[in-house]
Amino acid sequence: MRGGARLGERRRAGPRVIEALQHAYARWDGRVFFLLPGGEGISLLARLVHLVHVAQTFHRLVGLAAADDVGRARRATEFDPRLSDLWLAHRAELLRPFGGESIWEAALAAEPERLSAMAEAARSVGRLDAAQRLADLVMKVAGI
Numbered sequence: 001m002r003g004g005a006r007l008g009e010r011r012r013a014g015p016r017v018i019e020a021l022q023h024a025y026a027r028w029d030g031r032v033f034f035l036l037p038g039g040e041g042i043s044l045l046a047r048l049v050h051l052v053h054v055a056q057t058f059h060r061l062v063g064l065a066a067a068d069d070v071g072r073a074r075r076a077t078e079f080d081p082r083l084s085d086l087w088l089a090h091r092a093e094l095l096r097p098f099g100g101e102s103i104w105e106a107a108l109a110a111e112p113e114r115l116s117a118m119a120e121a122a123r124s125v126g127r128l129d130a131a132q133r134l135a136d137l138v139m140k141v142a143g144i
Contacts, residue, residue: 020045027078047080052094054078055087059095067091 008018023036023046030038051071059067068088075084087094 016043016045019043020049023047024050028080029077031077042080047083051079051083051087055091056095059091064091064095067095 005018005022008021013021020043023043025033026036026038026042026046027033028039028042028047030036036042054074055067055071058070068091071079071084071087071091075081
């Protein structure tokens, strides 16, 4: 995780940004990357960016319900529970600048015949599972 810090240092970022970059993969529960801090040890900026990035991605791909589901499902595991609660309480106003229609619903509306089988499969496994699969695919294609 030192690579993020080096990037920040090369770009002459401030100490809070460098610390947030070091904590970019940290989880609230401290699982997965055991050498990274957990809980309050994670930079507040990193905790906030992580939650908003994931929730906004789910919102754009599948809609507000999916963003809510991921905020609830990952509360106190991947995400800071207080930030998850704040997200859920204020998500509509936070997401307003991004528009209300999900990319998924827009794609279905644009080419319903071509995407109907994919849509039916996604709906059959539940919106959160579909959103997770879509997010995984987008990250794989983007090389993230």
